């Protein structure tokens with residue numbers, strides 16, 4: 001099989017047989033004359049979207065890919081394949097929006113209960129948990145958690161889950177298929193916020209789901225066309241374009257993030273650095289086994305509290321203080337008041353999301369400029 005970069009650039013993109021164009025067309029037509037092709041109506045299937053869906057599936061080593069109008073639309077669609085009354089076993093520190101969807105929509109409207117557990121150190125307890133609760137039909141993971149950047153052993157969790165006929169879904173947004181391909185480790189569905197690294201340029205909101213199972217594919221395709229949360233052909237084109245440099249961007253993100261992590265670990269004003277690629281990270285061994293690099297995200301604990309964090313963020317010049325991540329530009333944010341602000345304070349502190357915890361999405365700018373910016377902001 002071709003290498004990751006080659007696949008990202010070429011999958012499903014033969015030059016146009018009529019005019020020779022090397023880039024795919026943005027196919028805006030909503031309807032298609034019958035008998036000319038397999039296309040009928042663009043909510044159900046669209047030529048530009050089809051290219052992207054095949055491309056994303058290929059990079060994840062999956063058979064079937066489906067794109068949705070946002071990461072949350074992809075996540076809610078995958079939850080929609082479960083039955084009312086099912087339970088989900090989830091890691092604790094998940095994306096704030098997923099947490100909100102679980103508690104405010106899945107539990108309230110679909111009677112799907114979500115049980116949060118520590119899935120990092122599970123060897124002994126997971127089989128009993130699954131045996132004692134036959135309502136658990138799905139385990140929800142993030143390949144790198146948010147914001148503590150913990151890494152669980154996906155292969156091990158899948159092998160236990162499948163013994164109990166439990167499916168495993170993984171949000172692979174933070175790691176991307178450049179770093180880990182969860183389907184190869186036994187996962188049933190991979191989802192992404194395509195908004196982040198896959199597109200990479202802060203100009204598209206999109207999500208996707210990938211699977212190797214035909215049964216799951218049929219269910220997801222039904223929801224995709226029935227609910228209709230599909231991305232526009234223009235956005236699909238943008239992501240096809242963005243993904244051509246995914247391998248280059250991810251390599252640089254990881255190089256820069258490692259330098260930032262090593263620099264901050266020695267800094268007197270920093271209490272603690274969480275980066276999966278650092279030896280000091282509690283899941284360093286799993287990272288080595290499972291991931292190509294430590295990724296582009298770095299989480300830090302500043303010495304001090306909310307005041308110190310606010311001053312630090314306020315003094316950054318190159319880093320934009322903003323939610324989101326995975327784009328070419330460096331971003332910084334304070335989960336306690338921004339991305340995870342909707343989680344009740346008690347629960348947030350239990351998850352380790354304290355007021356002095358800042359999350360950095362390290363961009364692909366020149367590393368000297370990134371370090372200089374952190375240096376000057378910490379000095380103040």
Ligand SMILES: *Cc1c(COP(=O)(O)O)cnc(C)c1O
Pocket residue numbers: 070071072073095097098142146171173174192193194195196205206207
């Ligand atoms: C951003 C994000 C989402 C939600 O995606 P949207 O495209 O904003 O709807 C889901 N999971 C993770 C890990 C994210 O970072």
